[in-house]
Amino acid sequence: MRIVVLTKPVPDTTGAERLGPDLRVDRTASPAVVNANDEYALEAALKLVEAAGEGEVVLLSMAPASAPETLRKALAMGAHRGVLVTDPALAGSCTLSTARVLAAALRTLEFDLVLAGADTSDGTGGVVPAGVAALLGLPYLSYAGRIEPSGGRVRVHRLSPVGYDVIEAPLPALVVATQALGEPRYPSLKGIMGARSKEIATLSLADLDVSVEAVGGAVGGAVATTRVLEVRPPVVRAATEIVREPAPVAAARIVEFLQTRKII
Amino acid sequence: MSGAIWVVGEMADGGLVRISTEIATLARDLAAASGGTASGVVVGEAPGAAAGELADYLPAVRAVSVAGADGRTAAATTAMAVADLIAAAGEPGPTLLLLGATPDGRDVAGMLSALLGWGVLVNASAVTWDVTVGGPVVEMSTFGGRLITTSTFTGSHGIVTIRPQSVTAEPAAGHGVVQSVAASDSPVLRPVALVDRVAEASAEAPIEEARIIVAGGRGVGGPEGFATVRSLAVALGGAVGATRAAVDAGWIPYATQIGQTGKTVKPALYLALGISGAIQHKVGMQTAETIVAVNRDPDAPIAEFADLFVVGDLFEVVPALVAALRSRGT
Ligand SMILES: Cc1cc2nc3c(=O)[nH]c(=O)nc-3n(C[C@H](O)[C@H](O)[C@H](O)COP(=O)(O)OP(=O)(O)OC[C@H]3O[C@@H](n4cnc5c(N)ncnc54)[C@H](O)[C@@H]3O)c2cc1C
Numbered sequence: 019m020r021i022v023v024l025t026k027p028v029p030d031t032t033g034a035e036r037l038g039p040d041l042r043v044d045r046t047a048s049p050a051v052v053n054a055n056d057e058y059a060l061e062a063a064l065k066l067v068e069a070a071g072e073g074e075v076v077l078l079s080m081a082p083a084s085a086p087e088t089l090r091k092a093l094a095m096g097a098h099r100g101v102l103v104t105d106p107a108l109a110g111s112c113t114l115s116t117a118r119v120l121a122a123a124l125r126t127l128e129f130d131l132v133l134a135g136a137d138t139s140d141g142t143g144g145v146v147p148a149g150v151a152a153l154l155g156l157p158y159l160s161y162a163g164r165i166e167p168s169g170g171r172v173r174v175h176r177l178s179p180v181g182y183d184v185i186e187a188p189l190p191a192l193v194v195a196t197q198a199l200g201e202p203r204y205p206s207l208k209g210i211m212g213a214r215s216k217e218i219a220t221l222s223l224a225d226l227d228v229s230v231e232a233v234g235g236a237v238g239g240a241v242a243t244t245r246v247l248e249v250r251p252p253v254v255r256a257a258t259e260i261v262r263e264p265a266p267v268a269a270a271r272i273v274e275f276l277q278t279r280k281i282i
Numbered sequence: 283m284s285g286a287i288w289v290v291g292e293m294a295d296g297g298l299v300r301i302s303t304e305i306a307t308l309a310r311d312l313a314a315a316s317g318g319t320a321s322g323v324v325v326g327e328a329p330g331a332a333a334g335e336l337a338d339y340l341p342a343v344r345a346v347s348v349a350g351a352d353g354r355t356a357a358a359t360t361a362m363a364v365a366d367l368i369a370a371a372g373e374p375g376p377t378l379l380l381l382g383a384t385p386d387g388r389d390v391a392g393m394l395s396a397l398l399g400w401g402v403l404v405n406a407s408a409v410t411w412d413v414t415v416g417g418p419v420v421e422m423s424t425f426g427g428r429l430i431t432t433s434t435f436t437g438s439h440g441i442v443t444i445r446p447q448s449v450t451a452e453p454a455a456g457h458g459v460v461q462s463v464a465a466s467d468s469p470v471l472r473p474v475a476l477v478d479r480v481a482e483a484s485a486e487a488p489i490e491e492a493r494i495i496v497a498g499g500r501g502v503g504g505p506e507g508f509a510t511v512r513s514l515a516v517a518l519g520g521a522v523g524a525t526r527a528a529v530d531a532g533w534i535p536y537a538t539q540i541g542q543t544g545k546t547v548k549p550a551l552y553l554a555l556g557i558s559g560a561i562q563h564k565v566g567m568q569t570a571e572t573i574v575a576v577n578r579d580p581d582a583p584i585a586e587f588a589d590l591f592v593v594g595d596l597f598e599v600v601p602a603l604v605a606a607l608r609s610r611g612t
Pocket residue numbers: 054498499500501502524525526527528539540541542543544545555556557558559560561562563566576577578579582594595596597
């Protein structure tokens with residue numbers, strides 16, 4: 019079982035994340051961590067390879083040149099090696115360029131499954147994996163709460179509002195992981211030591227043979243398909259009213275409050 | 283950017299989902315502001331009923347029937363059918379596609395972006411038409427709601443996914459025209475078989491669509507405690523939500539989880555019971571119009587962003603509140 023996990027370094031959700039003067043994510047404001055949702059994908063990949071008794075888990079990331087520092091944690095969890103696509107031309111990429119670059123990198127790798135996270139915490143929203151699948155003609159199985167490969171096919175429980183849908187497709191396929199797959203493991207000391215010597219291959223756009231023309235005229239920040247016009251803080255909420263009364267009085271106050279706000 | 287705006291409708295159980303009516307309402311407003319047109323597309327094995335519902339909101343809707351669509355996931359079929367329609371429409375075709383920021387909406391948007399080479403702006407909380415920019419201006423919140431950004435497209439085409447409850451749905455003055463279109467199977471995108479649909483909980487509407495959410499956290503203490511949460515949800519006519527702590531403990535299904543790795547919701551009222559208000563939970567609910575919290579710890583972080591904070595034991599406050607609501611006949 020050969021699995022590629024799409025892993026994105028994102029600013030830690032410390033509260034210090036911000037956009038820079040160029041209205042792009044300021045990656046110096048908050049330390050980079052592996053996107054939380056990608057850790058669920060990685061955990062699922064590690065379990066699948068362990069269950070198969072053979073295979074490898076490869077991290078694929080499109081990120082700034084400093085990414086290996088972040089990817090080491092994922093390698094310490096047990097991924098075998100990493101592939102990092104990094105290129106100054108990619109700063110400020112939109113989701114479409116990201117999908118195109120990841121698809122181009124996947125063309126150079128051999129795999130049975132690609133796993134991705136459900137979305138990233140740094141502002142975008144879960145559209146990259148579907149784009150990658152469409153570009154590569156891979157079956158796309160999203161919101162997985164369970165992943166069961168067998169006999170050249172993969173069966174996924176796709177979470178629905180009421181339960182789940184059982185969906186199935188032939189391999190190779192792209193599956194989007196969710197938290198329901200299980201808590202990511204903590205790296206062991208041995209894993210942390212071992213991660214230092216694991217390989218992270220670095221590729222540039224030229225290595226991938228991706229040029230602006232080759233991917234249809236939009237790759238990288240310079241020709242991103244979207245741009246930020248303005249950034250502002252959210253509307254400040256009014257001060258909190260604090261109620262410290264016995265339950266019946268507090269309940270009456272809640273009812274009154276909801277009535278004033280025309281909620282009930 | 284100018285020209286036609288298409289709403290890609292979403293179906294569930296043969297009918298139209300509510301978010302599609304909200305987006306259709308938005309599309310009419312944007313068309314009026316831009317001097318363009320708004321119309322809809324619904325793709326499915328039998329899209330007629332849903333297309334008819336969408337036509338209450340839009341002057342024209344294409345009902346695209348794809349044989350065998352019911353036996354497959356919606357994403358590839360819908361994306362391919364819409365891409366084919368756009369190719370067939372020729373110039374000037376649609377320039378802006380609007381979808382719901384729902385699991386299916388995101389999947390379709392991501393595929394369409396790749397198929398058409400159009401950019402996509404996700405999770406919009408508002409969209410306006412800006413004459414100076416010459417296109418849509420899309421507002422969304424980033425970094426867990428600590429920043430609001432407005433963005434637009436650099437090119438002449440784009441795709442926007444819109445969060446549920448961002449717009450109030452209002453039917454159009456007249457019923458629109460439904461045009462039936464038959465489409466063949468997708469040669470480009472690989473279909474994914476839908477083998478079975480399993481309902482675990484009693485069928486409930488997605489919590490993203492609920493006007494009132496009563497959510498429980500670790501303070502609820504166990505699965506039985508959620509009966510207390512539910513009693514209040516019933517009294518208020520709302521849905522039940524949860525924190526990851528409660529989901530991880532196995533007290534309630536993951537589908538109810540709100541936060542960074544769960545759902546993002548924007549109800550009129552969010553009533554938090556035994557929830558501390560950790561940042562990863564806050565990012566999923568802080569845009570609720572009104573937040574009321576009951577927590578016995580006066581220093582819980584949620585006290586900082588609730589509108590009304592009751593210091594008390596939820597097992598005392600909730601029964602009193604349910605009684606108070608009943609006595610006023612709610
Ligand atoms: C990567 C990552 C992703 C995450 N994603 C999410 C997510 O999507 N959603 C999410 O919710 N969390 C998420 N978390 C977890 C989050 O950090 C918190 O641990 C979680 O939200 C805490 O849930 P809680 O408020 O129910 O529990 P606690 O923080 O334990 O709070 C329980 C509260 O209940 C109060 N209480 C106890 N008993 C009573 C009583 N009888 N009456 C009244 N009050 C009482 C206590 O005073 C306390 O404030 C994530 C964490 C990480 C690291």
